Amino acid sequence: MSFHVMLIPTLGCPGNCSYCWSSEERSPIMSIETIKEVVEWLKDFREDSVTFTFHGGEPLLAGADFYREALPMLAEGVKPKKVAFAIQTNLWKMTDEIAEIFAEYDIPIGSSLDGPKELNDFQRGEGYFEKTMRGYRIAQKHGLSVRFITTFTSYSEKYREEIFNFYLENGWILKFHPALPSLRGDEPEKWALDPEEYGKLLIYLLDKYLENMDRIEVMNIDHLCKGVFSGKGAVCTFVDCMGDVLAVGPDGGIYPCYRFVGMPEYVMGNVYDRPGIEELAQSDAWKLMFNYKEYVDQHCKDCAHIKYCRGGCPYNAITPTGGEIKGVDPHCVSYKMIFDEITERVNNEMFGGPSMEMGFFQNPMKPSKPGIMSLMFKKT
Numbered sequence: 001m002s003f004h005v006m007l008i009p010t011l012g013c014p015g016n017c018s019y020c021w022s023s024e025e026r027s028p029i030m031s032i033e034t035i036k037e038v039v040e041w042l043k044d045f046r047e048d049s050v051t052f053t054f055h056g057g058e059p060l061l062a063g064a065d066f067y068r069e070a071l072p073m074l075a076e077g078v079k080p081k082k083v084a085f086a087i088q089t090n091l092w093k094m095t096d097e098i099a100e101i102f103a104e105y106d107i108p109i110g111s112s113l114d115g116p117k118e119l120n121d122f123q124r125g126e127g128y129f130e131k132t133m134r135g136y137r138i139a140q141k142h143g144l145s146v147r148f149i150t151t152f153t154s155y156s157e158k159y160r161e162e163i164f165n166f167y168l169e170n171g172w173i174l175k176f177h178p179a180l181p182s183l184r185g186d187e188p189e190k191w192a193l194d195p196e197e198y199g200k201l202l203i204y205l206l207d208k209y210l211e212n213m214d215r216i217e218v219m220n221i222d223h224l225c226k227g228v229f230s231g232k233g234a235v236c237t238f239v240d241c242m243g244d245v246l247a248v249g250p251d252g253g254i255y256p257c258y259r260f261v262g263m264p265e266y267v268m269g270n271v272y273d274r275p276g277i278e279e280l281a282q283s284d285a286w287k288l289m290f291n292y293k294e295y296v297d298q299h300c301k302d303c304a305h306i307k308y309c310r311g312g313c314p315y316n317a318i319t320p321t322g323g324e325i326k327g328v329d330p331h332c333v334s335y336k337m338i339f340d341e342i343t344e345r346v347n348n349e350m351f352g353g354p355s356m357e358m359g360f361f362q363n364p365m366k367p368s369k370p371g372i373m374s375l376m377f378k379k380t
């Protein structure tokens, strides 16, 4: 995994999605001075190439002038490191001016859309669908690539078929994540997707994907299968992200990941002090992240999936218990379900039985519809 720095220009967001766990009202916006400090900090930090992802809150609240200055500063400032950009935004504040600047740097956009209009607006807010679509059309007009991410909640998972078909009919790549218990609000569990339900949903989407393989790409399933096939996680959730991902908050505070930004107990340093890795490693948050890695080595040592699961996301594991390591990512249940399913299908297709030890040429079974192995050979 290459080095990833998430820049959080603000925690503010014009939306107020019912299940959101991160946005804050009246959050300050990062100054361009802080971007200059990010550049200075990174000059001697690490040798490898770096991907900057703007995240939030809602990063477009920083405005066109911010990006017009920040992008060349970052792209040129940390040379000879290779630099790539990405942004995660709800697109409401997208303008022709911002889209033009992003097009210059070929910035891929990730946005959120929870399915058809009614479903999306029910769980996010009235009028949200149209606001995102408006921004999407502007981005498209400027040739920007936009991928949508769907949050499956305890409510919307009941409409899994509608959501899948919605992506299929629009010809969009499907990427999704489960709603987490909110760290704000009175009913933290209201929208959260139960891990077992999430596991069932993953298996359902695997089947739907195989049925429609030539018409859709389901990114999460590709990543999960790639992990099993290669023995190494393909996304941050399934690798040891600690140390390879850092996030910078609006005031220059450095955190282990964007998800921790705004939680003072997870600050590891500040870009204005230009800390090296050794200094960051002295912080409690850094130590906690690496303690999690050791915990996973022990706790998951007998799990067949440890190499391409790595205990899931440390944020999911650590924050619900107030910063104490009491278990792995609560989605362990879901991960086991889908990894078991994938490995079982691989074994059946390759060896005609449940055990790898049966031998390659014994009892070959030809699946009647595209099997899991077809995902292995699929070009993505």
Ligand code: SF4
Pocket (backbone or CB within 6 Å): 236, 237, 238, 241, 242, 245, 256, 257, 258, 259, 312, 313, 314, 315, 316
């Ligand atoms: S804490 Fe979770 S979301 Fe953040 S980089 Fe690590 S695995 Fe990814």
Ligand code: SF4
Pocket (backbone or CB within 6 Å): 299, 300, 303, 304, 305, 306, 307, 309, 310, 311, 312, 328, 329, 332, 333, 335, 336
């Ligand atoms: S599936 Fe669960 S037990 Fe296995 S490695 Fe992942 S978190 Fe650990």
